[in-house]
Amino acid sequence: MARLFDPLQLGDIALANRIVMAPMTRNRAEPDGTPGPLMAEHYAARASAGLIVAEGAWPSAAGQAYCRQPGIVTPAHIAGWRRVTEAVHARGGRIVLQLMHAGRIGSRHVKPEGVETVAPSAIQARVDIFTDSAGMQACDMPRALGTQEVRGVVEEFAQAARNAMAAGFDGVELHCTSGYLPMQFMASGSNRRSDEYGGSLAGRVRFPLECLAAMADAIGPGRVGLRMNPGNSYNDITDDKPAETHLELARQAAGLGLAYLHVMRAPVAGIDAFSLGREHFAGRLILNDGFDGPGAEAAIQAGQGDAVSFARHFIANPDLVRRLREGLPLAGFDRRSLYTAGAAGYTDYPEAA
Numbered sequence: 085m086a087r088l089f090d091p092l093q094l095g096d097i098a099l100a101n102r103i104v105m106a107p108m109t110r111n112r113a114e115p116d117g118t119p120g121p122l123m124a125e126h127y128a129a130r131a132s133a134g135l136i137v138a139e140g141a142w143p144s145a146a147g148q149a150y151c152r153q154p155g156i157v158t159p160a161h162i163a164g165w166r167r168v169t170e171a172v173h174a175r176g177g178r179i180v181l182q183l184m185h186a187g188r189i190g191s192r193h194v195k196p197e198g199v200e201t202v203a204p205s206a207i208q209a210r211v212d213i214f215t216d217s218a219g220m221q222a223c224d225m226p227r228a229l230g231t232q233e234v235r236g237v238v239e240e241f242a243q244a245a246r247n248a249m250a251a252g253f254d255g256v257e258l259h260c261t262s263g264y265l266p267m268q269f270m271a272s273g274s275n276r277r278s279d280e281y282g283g284s285l286a287g288r289v290r291f292p293l294e295c296l297a298a299m300a301d302a303i304g305p306g307r308v309g310l311r312m313n314p315g316n317s318y319n320d321i322t323d324d325k326p327a328e329t330h331l332e333l334a335r336q337a338a339g340l341g342l343a344y345l346h347v348m349r350a351p352v353a354g355i356d357a358f359s360l361g362r363e364h365f366a367g368r369l370i371l372n373d374g375f376d377g378p379g380a381e382a383a384i385q386a387g388q389g390d391a392v393s394f395a396r397h398f399i400a401n402p403d404l405v406r407r408l409r410e411g412l413p414l415a416g417f418d419r420r421s422l423y424t425a426g427a428a429g430y431t432d433y434p435e436a437a
Contacts, residue, residue, distance in 0.1 A: 088381045089409060092134060092391055094368050095306030095343025097178055097254050099134035102384055103405050104346075104370055104393035107137040107182040107257070107311075109150060111423045112430055115216075117142065117155030119164035124171040125431045129402035131177030134391065137309075137346070138168070140184025140259045143244035144237070145199045147265065149186030151216040152425060156181060156244045162251045169252030180255040180309065181248040183241055183299075187265030188226040188274070189319050193218045201226045202233070204269045204291075205276040209320045214423070231279045234291060237265070242298035245308070255307030255343060258296055260333070263319025266292040270329050273322030289333045296340055305341040309370075313348035315355045327355045334364040342367060346393065349373035358388055377408040403435040412436045 086092075092099040112122050127136055141156040142148040148155065155161045165181070172179045188203035193215035195201070203226035212220045229237065245256045260266040268274040269291040275282050281290050292310075299308045314330035323329055334345065345365045349372065350357040361369050371380075371389035380392035398404050400417035407414055413436075421429025 086384050086387075086390070088377075088384050088392070092368075094135070094309070094391075095255070095341075096304060097135065097180070097307065097343055099178060099391070100176065101134040101405060102391035103134050103380070103408065104391050105130050105133040105136040105398045106372055106393040106395040107139045107259070108395050108399070109139050109153065109423070110430060111150055111152040112425065113152050113154040114164075115152065116160070117148065117153065117157070118160045119154050119168050121167070122427060122431055123154070123164070124167045127168050127179065128171035128175055128177075129431070130398055130404070131172045131175035132403065132405040133177065133398070136172060136177060136179040137257055137393065138179055138181045138253075140182045140264075141165075141244070143183050143185055143240045145196055146202050147185035147187070147240075148195055149184075149189045149264070150213065151194055156183070156247045156251070162247050165248070165251035165253070173252070178254045180257055180307075181251070181253045182257045182259050182311065183244050183248070184259040185237065185241070185265040187268045189213065189223055189264060191215055191221045191224055193221050202229050203265070204228065204274060204282065207274055207276065209263070211320050228277070231281065234281050238291070238294045238298050241295040242302040245299040245302045249303050249307075255309065256299060256303065257309040257311055257346060258292065258299065259311055260292050261311055261313035261316050261318075261348065263316070263321035266295065267316070267321055270333065271321050271323040272325075285329060285332055289329065289336065292333060293336050296337060296342065300340055300342065306343050308340075308342050309344045309346055310337055310342060311346040311348070313350070314357050314360060315350040315352035316348070317351070326352075327360065330357070331360055331364050334361055338365045338367060344368040344370055344390075346370040346372060362388070377411075380408075400433045402433055407436055
């Protein structure tokens with residue numbers, strides 16, 4: 085019977101335990117998206133996790149959503165991330181990079197001058213985002229991508245995967261939730277296309293599946309993961325049949341030989357996301373959302389998943405693995421410093437005495 089502290093093989097990635105650090109946007113990169121020394125210090129302090137999934141990095145300038153969000157495009161980005169991966173590996177950890185294209189979630193006040201906000205369809209997201217230069221701003225009205233442009237974005241994801249490997253990552257994860265571009269293609273409320281990337285269910289899931297296949301071809305399927313969350317409405321995303329949509333995504337992704345499926349607990353009644361993943365992905369499963377140590381142990385022992393990821397507990401507890409193993413109290417985090425620049429609330433949380 086598997087236990088939380090047992091080793092685990094995810095495709096080509098060997099984990100020392102089944103505790104995963106979930107990806108969390110923290111907005112600590114340089115203004116141009118380059119990871120700096122603070123990010124290396126932050127991730128290295130949490131290297132005892134079996135696996136770290138580093139925060140969503142944009143694969144192109146059009147994919148940036150937030151101020152001080154990291155990219156994985158330029159030589160400077162790659163060099164900055166290499167400092168992060170070297171620091172994690174020096175402490176025996178494993179780390180993959182989540183690739184995140186924000187699509188219609190974006191603002192001209194965040195992106196470089198002249199970079200457009202693009203999406204499956206020209207439908208504006210009814211959300212505001214923070215900008216360093218102009219405070220809270222409505223998301224831009226996006227321009228719908230042409231068919232050939234969509235294929236170009238698929239190649240951007242493949243190149244981002246190659247860049248991640250050049251930066252020393254152990255693999256990559258496709259961010260396919262939270263209302264960003266892959267989920268925008270999947271959802272009936274944001275995809276009104278009539279070409280091969282819209283219309284039918286098969287058309288709406290084509291884009292994320294092509295991204296996964298291109299990433300797998302670029303770096304090997306055993307180093308590629310997928311994150312999904314059926315029923316998620318974050319960033320003004322709506323879908324007529326979210327369970328059916330994600331079932332099809334999981335079913336087709338299962339044939340790609342991916343390292344894992346990272347599935348978040350469904351936020352709506354009537355959808356059992358964990359069962360959906362187990363029944364239709366048939367590969368390694370990482371469970372996420374709302375777990376404490378005993379709950380994670382019980383889920384692993386019951387065979388619900390192969391690993392459990394923690395987000396908020398890793399913010400204030402860099403030594404979370406030790407605290408869970410020894411039954412030590414968990415520290416709380418300061419919500420006010422989640423997305424601010426600088427070390428406060430990022431690298432200044434102490435380990436347990």
